[in-house]
Amino acid sequence: MARKIVIVGGGAGGMGAAGGVKAADPKAEVIVYTGFDDVAYSPCGIPYVHGREIENFEKLFLASKQAYVDAGIDVHYNTDVTSVDVKRKVVQVAGEGEVEWDALVLATGFNYADPGVPGGDLGGLYYVKNIREAMEWDKVLDTVKSAVVVQATPLGVEMVTALGHRGIETHLVDPSPWPMSEVADPDIMAPVEESWRELGVITHFNTTLKAFVGDGQLAAVQTSDGEIKADLAVVCTHKEPNTALGVAAGLKTGSTGGIIVDERMATSGPGVFAAGDCTEIPHGLSGVPLQGLTGSHAYAQGKTAGINAGGGQRTYSAVYVPWGTAAGKWIIGGASFGETTATALGIPYVVGTAQGISRARYYPGVKPVKVKLLAQPGSLRLLGAQMVGGEGIKERADFLAMAVKFGFTLHDLARMENVYSPAIGALNEPIVVAAQSGLDAVSKN
Amino acid sequence: MARKIVIVGGGAGGMGAAGGVKAADPKAEVIVYTGFDDVAYSPCGIPYVHGREIENFEKLFLASKQAYVDAGIDVHYNTDVTSVDVKRKVVQVAGEGEVEWDALVLATGFNYADPGVPGGDLGGLYYVKNIREAMEWDKVLDTVKSAVVVQATPLGVEMVTALGHRGIETHLVDPSPWPMSEVADPDIMAPVEESWRELGVITHFNTTLKAFVGDGQLAAVQTSDGEIKADLAVVCTHKEPNTALGVAAGLKTGSTGGIIVDERMATSGPGVFAAGDCTEIPHGLSGVPLQGLTGSHAYAQGKTAGINAGGGQRTYSAVYVPWGTAAGKWIIGGASFGETTATALGIPYVVGTAQGISRARYYPGVKPVKVKLLAQPGSLRLLGAQMVGGEGIKERADFLAMAVKFGFTLHDLARMENVYSPAIGALNEPIVVAAQSGLDAVSKN
Numbered sequence: 082m083a084r085k086i087v088i089v090g091g092g093a094g095g096m097g098a099a100g101g102v103k104a105a106d107p108k109a110e111v112i113v114y115t116g117f118d119d120v121a122y123s124p125c126g127i128p129y130v131h132g133r134e135i136e137n138f139e140k141l142f143l144a145s146k147q148a149y150v151d152a153g154i155d156v157h158y159n160t161d162v163t164s165v166d167v168k169r170k171v172v173q174v175a176g177e178g179e180v181e182w183d184a185l186v187l188a189t190g191f192n193y194a195d196p197g198v199p200g201g202d203l204g205g206l207y208y209v210k211n212i213r214e215a216m217e218w219d220k221v222l223d224t225v226k227s228a229v230v231v232q233a234t235p236l237g238v239e240m241v242t243a244l245g246h247r248g249i250e251t252h253l254v255d256p257s258p259w260p261m262s263e264v265a266d267p268d269i270m271a272p273v274e275e276s277w278r279e280l281g282v283i284t285h286f287n288t289t290l291k292a293f294v295g296d297g298q299l300a301a302v303q304t305s306d307g308e309i310k311a312d313l314a315v316v317c318t319h320k321e322p323n324t325a326l327g328v329a330a331g332l333k334t335g336s337t338g339g340i341i342v343d344e345r346m347a348t349s350g351p352g353v354f355a356a357g358d359c360t361e362i363p364h365g366l367s368g369v370p371l372q373g374l375t376g377s378h379a380y381a382q383g384k385t386a387g388i389n390a391g392g393g394q395r396t397y398s399a400v401y402v403p404w405g406t407a408a409g410k411w412i413i414g415g416a417s418f419g420e421t422t423a424t425a426l427g428i429p430y431v432v433g434t435a436q437g438i439s440r441a442r443y444y445p446g447v448k449p450v451k452v453k454l455l456a457q458p459g460s461l462r463l464l465g466a467q468m469v470g471g472e473g474i475k476e477r478a479d480f481l482a483m484a485v486k487f488g489f490t491l492h493d494l495a496r497m498e499n500v501y502s503p504a505i506g507a508l509n510e511p512i513v514v515a516a517q518s519g520l521d522a523v524s525k526n
Numbered sequence: 527m528a529r530k531i532v533i534v535g536g537g538a539g540g541m542g543a544a545g546g547v548k549a550a551d552p553k554a555e556v557i558v559y560t561g562f563d564d565v566a567y568s569p570c571g572i573p574y575v576h577g578r579e580i581e582n583f584e585k586l587f588l589a590s591k592q593a594y595v596d597a598g599i600d601v602h603y604n605t606d607v608t609s610v611d612v613k614r615k616v617v618q619v620a621g622e623g624e625v626e627w628d629a630l631v632l633a634t635g636f637n638y639a640d641p642g643v644p645g646g647d648l649g650g651l652y653y654v655k656n657i658r659e660a661m662e663w664d665k666v667l668d669t670v671k672s673a674v675v676v677q678a679t680p681l682g683v684e685m686v687t688a689l690g691h692r693g694i695e696t697h698l699v700d701p702s703p704w705p706m707s708e709v710a711d712p713d714i715m716a717p718v719e720e721s722w723r724e725l726g727v728i729t730h731f732n733t734t735l736k737a738f739v740g741d742g743q744l745a746a747v748q749t750s751d752g753e754i755k756a757d758l759a760v761v762c763t764h765k766e767p768n769t770a771l772g773v774a775a776g777l778k779t780g781s782t783g784g785i786i787v788d789e790r791m792a793t794s795g796p797g798v799f800a801a802g803d804c805t806e807i808p809h810g811l812s813g814v815p816l817q818g819l820t821g822s823h824a825y826a827q828g829k830t831a832g833i834n835a836g837g838g839q840r841t842y843s844a845v846y847v848p849w850g851t852a853a854g855k856w857i858i859g860g861a862s863f864g865e866t867t868a869t870a871l872g873i874p875y876v877v878g879t880a881q882g883i884s885r886a887r888y889y890p891g892v893k894p895v896k897v898k899l900l901a902q903p904g905s906l907r908l909l910g911a912q913m914v915g916g917e918g919i920k921e922r923a924d925f926l927a928m929a930v931k932f933g934f935t936l937h938d939l940a941r942m943e944n945v946y947s948p949a950i951g952a953l954n955e956p957i958v959v960a961a962q963s964g965l966d967a968v969s970k971n
Binding site: 404473 | 538574579826843847850851859886888889918919924925927928938941944946948951953
């Protein structure tokens with residue numbers, strides 16, 4: 082009899098898992114349950130449609146429903162899985178009753194943290210997540226005069242930029258002294274803040290959210306810095322792992338609240354795997370569990386979970402977290418961690434920085450590229466990197482995450498060869514210059 | 527008494543050396559001899575001014591003459607060093623007589639290989655090298671109706687693209703079956719050839735140059751494929767190391783004709799260093815000596831030579847050669863070697879390829895990125911890579927050269943994390959997909 086795999090969640094983790102099962106065992110029966118109307122679209126694109134960089138929401142769909150039917154993946158839309166019984170190997174599905182499985186993959190994603198202030202039930206509070214809702218909210222944006230983005234999380238940064246581009250009076254309220262303060266360093270974010278000011282965005286850092294105010298519909302946002310009139314609040318609080326099903330089923334969770342998985346993405350429940358934002362994964366260097374990584378991580382984790390659920394063998398490693406995004410008129414990114422995180426973790430480091438350029442100085446389209454490298458004192462082994470600039474940030478972040486993983490030192494990076502060709506690269510690669518500046522700083526001490 | 531360093535050559539190697547000496551010993555006396563009017567401009571930018579991508583030649587100057595005076599670097603322009611006496615530690619300089627040195631750096635660059643056909647003394651034959659001459663030739667380009675580019679070397683590829691952009695009827699004559707056939711694979715160059723056709727370029731591959739024809743001034747180019755009427759021929763033959771001075775002084779040269787240097791960039795002559803296109807450097811994997819690398823290589827070699835000449839200590843390693851350039855409407859690039867070179871060297875390999883994209887499929891400006899990876903059978907250690915696409919090629923080439931150097935395998939690359947953010951990177955990094963495709967191909971055998 083065919084192996085039967087049930088997957089809960091239709092995001093990157095769930096759909097990665099579905100593909101993984103089929104790769105390992107093409108004959109397996111694969112059922113995906115999602116609470117939404119769609120799978121296989123790119124939620125990461127939503128802020129860019131709101132910002133009018135992308136024409137319309139239809140562009141975000143990656144595959145047709147028929148494509149999954151053709152691939153033998155049975156997606157049940159708008160269905161609610163209400164409980165998991167690990168011992169009996171069944172899930173309860175609203176309207177379908179009990180469904181048996183040989184292996185189960187939980188890819189239940191995240192919920193935004195409750196902002197925890199009065200007025201959370203008012204109209205005009207937008208939580209960015211589902212594409213159908215985003216289409217409705219996009220119409221609302223046409224009528225909005227003033228909006229508040231709550232918290233400069235990565236999504237918050239994208240939404241501030243999007244609303245600014247859209248020409249809406251945009252306020253950002255964040256309790257920290259600079260945006261994305263949990264991952265990015267202030268010197269990296271300073272140019273982003275400046276470009277927001279150019280867009281007319283009004284930032285309120287070191288500012289606590291007090292209440293959403295209005296009569297049924299949002300009229301203003303109360304903060305420690307005073308009241309901001311607003312028709313719309315985009316709530317971009319932290320992503321909390323959505324583990325309700327897993328916890329009720331007795332699965333172990335970790336310090337972030339995410340489901341604990343081993344390198345096969347197997348949970349503490351026999352036959353139960355998990356992937357994506359509902360899990361936690363250790364950082365490769367520090368061992369600190371991380372949660373709320375990217376869609377690319379969720380997809381790779383899902384694929385690993387699916388392959389193992391389907392009887393194959395694949396492992397997923399600790400993460401070194403290359404990251405990046407457009408922010409204001411810049412691209413920011415990095416790998417592993419920056420100064421802020423290193424300091425918070427009590428990890429000593431030396432720093433090398435460089436303000437470089439992306440092409441020959443005289444070539445049209447040349448953009449600045451600032452690179453900051455953190456290395457372990459003594460060994461000078463790379464600990465992490467942060468960047469801000471105009472282009473090539475994503476590719477450098479991917480590389481630098483591998484450089485951290487494989488233990489490259491500032492010496493290795495300072496002697497790195499680089500492409501020099503006017504249209505695509507400068508004589509001096511900024512990574513090389515940053516590494517050399519780190520070596521120079523160390524040799525002077 | 528201050529150490530006295532003489533440098534012959536004012537290109538990237540020579541000026542890198544001058545800076546290197548000053549870094550090691552700020553009190554050293556540094557004299558640079560150049561046969562030209564200028565130092566410190568970017569010759570690599572010349573084709574792009576001809577192609578009108580860059581506004582004018584003035585943009586190519588990197589530093590003023592005063593900047594070198596201020597740095598304590600004494601540049602002698604339009605001077606000819608006629609001989610080197612290694613035993614007596616002197617050079618003969620035309621018009622200056624004998625000049626003593628404590629250490630000497632030869633950075634005498636390259637000469638274009640003689641095309642070896644009749645008519646080489648006609649007017650209308652352009653050898654791209656010196657910026658002042660390029661300014662004159664640029665005026666000639668305004669009057670040219672039809673031009674022939676001789677050989678699809680990297681410079682040839684840039685000049686074909688430039689003349690095509692300039693609206694000149696452009697022919698390319700090359701004895702090989704595809705452009706840059708000594709380094710690039712045909713599948714990588716096919717899109718470039720196609721984009722040349724869109725520009726109106728007429729390519730003549732497998733075609734031998736027979737003669738330049740004309741009465742004092744070029745009128746046509748004779749080839750094995752017939753005669754091509756032309757007002758101009760841009761001779762882009764191979765770069766041969768310019769070693770006349772070094773050879774006459776008794777320095778050892780290697781199989782490419784380049785001056786042999788050790789890891790300190792020291793030649794066989796005591797106190798004599800060399801850097802740039804006049805030297806040869808071993809390939810890190812194959813050990814095969816390479817000559818005619820990039821300005822970035824010359825600069826780093828010069829810096830190493832200068833630091834050692836100035837009493838410091840720095841080593842330069844074997845090279846893994848990340849390379850890249852704009853070509854037609856595409857960017858091509860790679861690291862180490864491709865299939866053509868591996869086959870020529872008798873190095874066995876397995877291949878993984880991927881046709882990926884540079885951003886989210888739906889994000890404006892998304893470009894294709896094709897990645898081909900070569901790995902050693904068995905170990906699956908990366909041997910080299912080639913790419914063609916729209917953006918991010920240079921940064922990937924830099925990374926992949928390091929991946930070859932540090933022995934990354936297809937397994938390592940297939941498990942690489944990558945940034946996913948719509949404006950800057952796709953869900954699937956093409957390097958990862960290419961590595962996985964290589965693994966899949968191997969597991970099927």
